[in-house]
Amino acid sequence: MAERKLFAGARLRNLRRGSDLTQREFAKRLDISASYLNQLENNQRPLSASVMLALVDAFEIDLAGFAVDESVRLAADLKEALADPILAGRRPSKQEIKLAISSTPDIAHALLTLHRGYQNLQESMVAFNDILVRGHVQSLPLPYEEVRDFFHYSDNYFDILDRKAEARAKKVGIDGIRNKTAAIEWLGEKHGVSVSFGRGELSNETLSDFQVEAKIFRINRALPQPSQVFQLWHQIVLLEDQEEFDQLLDAGTFQTAEGRMIARIGLANFSAGATLMPYGDFLAAASDFRHDLDLLADRFSASIEQVAHRLSTLQRAGAKGVPFYFVRVDRAGAITKRHSTTRLQFARYGGACPLWNVHQAFETPGEIVRQLAETPDGERYVCIARTITKRGQGFRAPIRRYAIALGSPVDYAKDIVYGDDLKVELPDAYDKIGISCRICNRKSCPQRAVPPIDRNISIDSNRRGIVPFQIE
Template sequence: MRDRKIFVGRKIRAIRQEEGLTQAAFAARLGISTSYLNQLENNQRHVTAPVLLALAEKFSIEMRDFAGGDEDRLLADLAEVFADPAFGGQPPAPQDIQLVVQNAPALALSVLSLHRSLRQSGERLAELDDTIERSGVLVEPTPYEEVRDYFHYIDNYIDELDQAAETLADRLDATGSDRLAPLVDYAERRCGIRVMIETGADRAGTLRHYDEETRILRLHSRSGTATNAFQIAHQIGLVEYGELIGSVADRADFRSVDARAVCRIGLANYFAGAAILPYRRFLSAARELRHDLELLAERFGASIEQVAHRLSTMQRPGQQGIPFFFARVDRAGNITKRHSATKLQFARFGSACPLWNVHRAFEAPNGILRQQAETPDGRRYLCLATVVTKASAGFHAPVQTYALALGCEIEHARHLVYADNLDLARDTAFEPIGISCRICERPNCHQRAVPPLKQRLTVEPNHRGQLPYSF
């Protein structure tokens, strides 16, 4: 597959304007002509490696800023939006969508927001094809959708919170896998929070309850050490770093009070994960242990889910880890958590691709499944999947079961223990997967549930293949 040409005129112009330089002065610093710079800024020429290196050297710009992660996500999201029948007519050409994303990303985000406002509040209960109906009724995006998109477009990394959590971890001076006792001591000594880990059926189902008047934090013993340590770190974040969390939420500029409240919880969760798995120590251990989830969980006294989630956030400038995607899926195929620092995109609506190995994890609950997968854009991934079960509160209590998905692009696979003995060079070793049936254009998928929205169907009454139609 040929290397993709990179057009970053908007970013180059922003750097020049931040430096307060004219095009002539900026071009001189880069060692290029003014006319060439003008063409770069207007996306008439693609940026070359020498220019990227000059930008990094002369202006201390991180190369990752030009990786196009945000543009790839916007392109995928807009492609799905314009495939919606609600728009009707001929959808824009891919090059037109790319032009909008490159030159007017704010307009692209506005289109996504407008599309959300066209969505109807619910799905038809009896709709077997899982197609979402649209109407002219204006509806606001849900608070969870707003917050999900916020974390999605910042690569799930918040530097100031991550740094503050790492400072807290250094103060705890926790050794070995015991994170609970140092957190209890810190909460009581520095924050004035009394931690009570209780037993009994009356507290079953309650992970955390904090009384602001008495400053008592009540947890349940059945939750386990890893979960209780996380909940204590969460509460410390809200109490001791509440202003910082609030300022981050304010800058997100949510359209509703509820979205800001949901985001504060998400930010406190982010802080807790970063405090239990501090960036530099965790990154060093991940590299040492070749990203073995079980060994990392054992070393830090964390859960597999906490470790997998944390791996998807390791994008600190200058100290990046492997870009991972992470998702949590229930038995019905609903994605209840999702973060991606990779080019892999998750379906915004409907179910995920049935060929993705995360669905098979429920059939093999005692191990980690591996899959070499290729998406329609030609990118290849090493996908991992495993099942986790939340602790139950007794025989009559319901049990929560989820499948976790974690993966990275195949170029990073050699750094994972899970790539051992896999043939990463053989084309036939990679299974074709997609984002969702609604926008996947693979013509020969044996698991297709619905036709792709952008294709005209052909129905032959005298011929039947795997599907009752072709396109």
Template sequence: MPNSSRKIFAGARIRILRQSLNLTQAMFAQQISISTSYLNQIENNQRALSGSVILALVDAFNFDLAELALDGAGKVSVDLQEILTDPIFADNEVLTQEIKVAATNAPNVTKAFLDLYGMFQKSREQLGRVDNALKDRETSLAPLPYEEVRDYFHYNDNYIDELDRAAEAFSLSLKRSGADRHADLVEYLSKTHGVHVVLRKDKPSSGTIRSFESATKTLYLNAASTKATNLFQLAYQVGLFEQSKLVENLLDAAEFHTDAARDVCRMTFANYFAGAVILPYSDFASAAKEQRHDLEKLAFQFDASTEQVCHRLSTLQRGGNRGIPFYFLRIDQAGNITKRHSATSLQFTRFGGSCPLWNVHHAFQSPGEILRQLAITPDGVKYLSLAFDQTKRVAGFKSPVRKYVIGLGCEIKHAAQVVYADDLDVTNEQNFEPIGSSCRICERADCFHRSVPPIGKEIKIDHSSRGSVPFKIE
């Protein structure tokens, strides 16, 4: 049951549920034993959901309570708040509460505004570069392919049900030869698709992880790659062969602006399928609970990497069998977020750097360790945050090395189910470190690491005194 100390407004979700069932307000209200006027107030977020109404929704419509943990409006609200940090809105003072009301009561209008700003941002960038592509209106105003695909997954809670279930069904259908799933997939590709798999040792430092030659039906894998990487690439190839129809249907429904975005998402869907094959939903969700989300034990059990395990934990959002809502991200040494997914209320900045107080920025200095942090965001939500470094390289002394940090976290209310919190005192308020998403949308006035003032706040310069930050926030 959602936290009873916090009022729950879910008007948009209730309205969408009612409309999906083709019920009038009167018919829907009768099903859950409330008046039509009461339902109307709920749908317009004038009344919070009471405990009795929530229970009635569960009984009448099998409503998933987990959907109340994070309304999509929360994600839209954070995105809108960050966009409003753009200097073009400097003369418009928009209160945080106004943003939340807009995102909750008019989510479609708010999302349209976000899309419009994205097109404006793209055209502004291209004008700055005097890009000749500006002549092609459709191309110039479309969002960047990777950004559009990230938004697609972001607003789908990083879970694609049809693809996930197809991957799980395939994983369960595989002929098992003991514990060697690599051999199982090699045999399957050979027997089903006539594909010969070769571990290539002649070019270990080329950086090529997977290469398929359709003429000879040969799949080359890099012998220098880890077992987890090659297992993933085998499953990826199966996805390309067998899920093309489903993938194209999903792409049609997504209605991407450009062929480039569609192509990026096609690759991302194949990646999603591969991850769900290696870590099939029900088996992995059960194991995660049993192992209390011990990343290394789960990686060993499923022949996966810890990054794959973290990514998969952030996707366990299947109705009726949801896992703990986790956020997952990967950052490079410059602080660029190269992967990001969140099933929590914690959202990642789209523009500019993330909070330097977050432990993901410290893991580079602690190689081989899993750093733990009890953190609290400006909205008062507390988190258990994990971070650890990862090095990717190919064979050869002079070969390039890529270094990343993986971040994984959940709200502190789930800490008892996570092994990494066992010796942490989560009841002591003093143990929680204040973090934020970005200085421009963080309202903390006393942060010694602040780089720029928050939007909508006046600053004061005291010429007779200087602190760690050269200004004070009014």
């Protein structure tokens, strides 16, 4: 069998930019020419053994993780886009998709951008009356789509922010006990900002409000303690990490100002979480507690959602944690947060598979629901889900209910407390979940809503099944 060539241009480029080096400086560190580095970054040449060793020596790169570049995610997104019925009869093979990604990744991304614009145009045509009122058709990508892709192709990890947050936590003395007091003192002493916790000053929809000129930071007193603490550190990193945010956002090639602004908030969320749950301490505790959400939440005085999100970010080179996906779903089935360091891909359009335990969690509020699941590509996961409730203050305050889901490849079941007693060795123990009906090719599914868009169907009026068609 021929040895698989490794093209990792995007990872090399991100590593160089994250190290604040020019191509010439980076090439010198690797003992190669600048022109050769340029070819590597543009996927015109695969990584050689000597370059891999140089990366280990110069940058302490974890090659096992480095080898899993953005090609897996890009391939999944391209496959979904190219399955669109408009391309019927002209769909490339898996090999052609892989070749396009390895040789011309920028064209692959451009194709996704075009397909996104096409999808937006279709949605606008459905709401044609609204278009007549507004007088224009959406041509730019939607801001939230840009942000989703920005985090998606960054593996939900930003080393420059994570290390700065860890250093900040050590300097401040984050210990899970004085997190709130320490933040208030830090804002006052370092930034001259006073903090108030108002009752009735802020609406139920307002979590916090920073009055820049007066240097007053107001926090909604109705928020739970972990959320109040998170808001404090979120404001601190917004004051302290702007240079790093700009560096990362400049590399993100945003087309909309709104997308860039939303991504900045997302980066601040990452930094705040990394400060409250510093990498080394959190990684060690996660291992000791075998990733028990409740124990980790108690140890770091954080919410279950904050802990679950943090578990999906443990991707530091040379010190990676167990890979997790993290997702939050509302009661209508819409995915409101999605991050994954596993091979699991979320559909770019439509909701999540109804066979996934994240939906079942709403049937047993507050309890952990476990599941062994297998995706169409044969990957198997230990999945957990539970509901979370966010309420405002007062009888008439709105109540928001979500389900969060966390999952890891079954190979890590022994490292996760939720994998205990599950029959991971039995093939029949796994629920056959998909990504979404429109791109799932399973022929037998009791919950199928619509046929897959890249398959033909046949209909027999004399034979009735769960759905009125059969997938060819």
